[in-house]
Amino acid sequence: MEKILFVNCCIRKEASRTKKLVDFFLNELNKTGNYEITELSLMDEGMTYMSEGFFHQRDELLVKKDFSHPRFRYAHAFAKADKIVVAAPFWDLSFPALLKVYIENLCVEGITFGCNEQGCFGVCKAVHLVYVTTRGGFYDQTPMEMGSKYMEAMCEFFGIQRYDCIAAEGLDMGIRPVEVILEEAMEKAKEMAADF
Numbered sequence: 230m231e232k233i234l235f236v237n238c239c240i241r242k243e244a245s246r247t248k249k250l251v252d253f254f255l256n257e258l259n260k261t262g263n264y265e266i267t268e269l270s271l272m273d274e275g276m277t278y279m280s281e282g283f284f285h286q287r288d289e290l291l292v293k294k295d296f297s298h299p300r301f302r303y304a305h306a307f308a309k310a311d312k313i314v315v316a317a318p319f320w321d322l323s324f325p326a327l328l329k330v331y332i333e334n335l336c337v338e339g340i341t342f343g344c345n346e347q348g349c350f351g352v353c354k355a356v357h358l359v360y361v362t363t364r365g366g367f368y369d370q371t372p373m374e375m376g377s378k379y380m381e382a383m384c385e386f387f388g389i390q391r392y393d394c395i396a397a398e399g400l401d402m403g404i405r406p407v408e409v410i411l412e413e414a415m416e417k418a419k420e421m422a423a424d425f
């Protein structure tokens with residue numbers, strides 16, 4: 230059984246269209262019987278962004294190379310997952326700040342990446358990360374889309390070789406029914422599940 234980490238940043242929880250799409254994808258993965266999926270719901274974690282004391286604590290632990298502190302649990306879980314699924318809506322041209330706070334918690338030298346004279350290199354075990362998102366407008370292939378692009382760059386930084394995005398677009402435009410757009414994205418999700 231491969232271990233999948235599912236990072237849920239669907240802020241609107243069960244009302245979220247992104248959640249519906251990712252649930253479909255995870256269900257397709259479950260059908261294969263090949264995966265053990267562990268969900269991390271960021272909305273329920275009470276994570277803190279880096280400021281003052283929280284930042285200095287991190288620095289002090291890193292100097293001592295003390296990676297056993299509970300604050301590093303997110304980085305450890307991310308680093309040891311076989312595959313990763315992240316779901317978040319498109320907000321303000323990227324994703325909710327909550328996901329950025331999670332990423333801040335992931336970036337720990339000695340757990341998810343290392344550095345040498347040549348620069349930094351990822352040390353995460355995962356071979357594939359799939360990012361699931363939905364957007365109100367149409368931004369795919371435009372320079373203004375910085376959610377998927379950022380996640381792709383983070384994958385490279387963490388040493389995760391393969392990145393894919395499953396996106397549904399134009400959900401708030403009123404041009405096509407939301408259900409139809411989601412069904413099309415689910416078709417893509419089905420193909421991706423077979424190739425995960």
Ligand SMILES: Cc1cc2nc3c(=O)[nH]c(=O)nc-3n(C[C@H](O)[C@H](O)[C@H](O)COP(=O)(O)O)c2cc1C
Pocket residue numbers: 239240241244245246247248317318319320321322323363364365366367368400401
């Ligand atoms: C705070 C906020 C910011 C948003 N920013 C954008 C945006 O920059 N571009 C866009 O196309 N849609 C934007 N939207 C619309 C969402 O991307 C769209 O409704 C999406 O499907 C929401 O996902 P959800 O149903 O999973 O919550 C925004 C929505 C919210 C609530």
